[in-house]
Amino acid sequence: MTGTAAIQTQVSPHGERPAPPLATPPAPAGVPVVDLDPFSDETLTDPYPLHEALREAGPVAWLPHYGVYAVARYDEVVHVLQNHEIFVSGRGVGLSDYQKEKPWRPPSLLLEADPPQHAQARKVATSVFNPKTMRQIREEFQDTANRMVDELFAEGSTVEIDGVAELAAAYPLSVFPDFIGLSESGRENLLPYGNMAFNAFGPQNHLYDRAMETGGQAAPWIVEQCVVGTPKPGRFGATLHEKAAEAGLDEDESARLLRSFLTAGVDTTVHGIGAALRELAENPEQWAALRQDPSKARAAFDETVRYVAPVQTFFRTVNEDTEVSGVHLPEGSKILMFLAAANRDPRHWKDPDTFDISRQASGHVGFGFGIHSCVGQIMARLEGECLLGAxxxxxxxxEVVGEARLQLNNTLRGWDSLPLRLTAA
Known part of the structure; x- marks a missing residue:
């Protein structure tokens, strides 16, 4: 079975609820316990006390709410990300273990796969999605950003806007679908679907249920856009399908590969840009530095990804008995990596709780690390650079001129609304 039919059999219009989690195992002897729920509304709203508690507890901690190990220090997070043969993705990068529970949708060939399947899919993706491609589209993306910013001031030199709706979301939702070659109608489905996918990596809480309802309604459109022959000729989606066929992937695999980009290609960038706008507004000296040298726009976006970490956490499954910093982890264990906590680990970063666009932020784990590092990070950086530069x-x-509203998500951190006042130069 190929194309739409193969995917639709496993993704219902309202999303498919995975099997309930297995019984929570007892805390392992000798491993510090941090009795806080990383997926509670309280923690998602203010995750920093948990991050510090985990880092201070030790190199590995135990989260009793879900019966999983946790790493929050930079070195241990990088260790787990680098050792992909032991800490595998193919058993799921969320709370569920796909070896024991049915995936809620056909797994991603990039995010939820291991070599050799992952290597083949990534090779196809990077043959089309690479720095050369970004150079080819840079002028188009920059022109769109310039035009969008100019239009904000069409009726005056000072404007009050929602920085998320009118910039952070509006810009990626303009350039990204055109790049992929998606149909003009239905693009509003991209954000609900991505929100659903990232919520599904966490527990089956109220955030999951709400996201499944709205995202499930968006799923049929996403599926349709991924089918071979649907993306506009000459655009990324069509070219990806061509390369996938040349590599021997069938049409279902090709559709799943494109789906990976539609799942993660918008929400994370929206949250990254939104966070950058807020931090630059809250730190006027940093905005002045960017104003003085707009070529720092990419550095400003990268520092935002380090400082805020739009992708807060990801799971791996321990595929064989192993140790991390002297702590024994048995096969089948789930380990939760706190990317955001690692990005502020004082053991690795100087003044980690300071937002500084002059910082050398390379090496942060906001886009992952190792073979599973985000393929789309080059586009996220391009979009962030173009809009912040404009x-x-x-x-x-x-300036922030009202109460910003967080969008709670089991995996992502970002703003749902960000009231800003912009004054033209």
Whole structure:
């Protein structure tokens, strides 16, 4: 079975609820216990006390709410990410173990696969999605960003906007679908579907249920856009299908490969840009530095990904008995990596709780690390650079003028609304 039919059999219009988690195992002897729920509304709203508690507890901790191990220090997070043969992704990068529980949708060939399947899919993806491609589209993306910023000031030199709706979301939702070659109608489904996918990596809580309802309604459109022959000729989606066929992938595999980009290609960038706008508004000296040198726009976006970490956490499954920093982890264990905590680990970073666009932020784990590092990070960086650069050249000041509203998600951190006042230069 190929194409739409193969995917639709496993993704219902309202999303398919995975099997209930297995019984929570007892805390392992000698492993520090941190009795906080990383997926509670309270923790998702303010995760930093948990991050510090985990880092201070030890190199590995135990989370009794879900019966999983946790790593929050930089070195241990990188260790887990680098050792992909022991800490596998093919058994699921969420709370569920796909070896024991049915996946809620056909797994991603990039995110939820191990070599050799992962290597083949990534080779196909990077043959099309690479720095050369980004150079080819840079001018188009920059022109769109410049035009979008100019249009904000069509009726005056000072404007009040929702920085998420009118910039952080509006820009990626303009350039990304065109790049992929998606149909003009239905693009509003991208964000609900991505929100659903990232919520599904966590527990079956109220955030999961709500996301499954709205995202499940978006799923048929996503499935349709991924079918071979649907993306516009000459655009990324169509070219990806061509390369996938040349590599021997069938049409279902090719559709699942494209789906990986539609799942993760928008939400994370929206949250990254939104976070950058807020941090630059809250740190006027950093905005002044960017204004003085707009070429720092990419560095500003990268520092935002380190400082805020739009992708907060990811799971791996221990595929064989092993140790991390002297702590024994048995086969079948789930280990939760706190990427955001690692990005502020004082053992690795100087002044980690300071937002500084002059920092050398390379090496952060906000886009992952190793063979599973985010393929789309080059586009996220391009979009962040183009929009922040356009703003720096046009806007003298940026201020938060109301209460920003978080969008709670089991995996992501970002703003649902961000009231801003922009004053033109």
């Amino acid at each position: 703003l720096a050249r046009k806007v003298a000041s940026i």
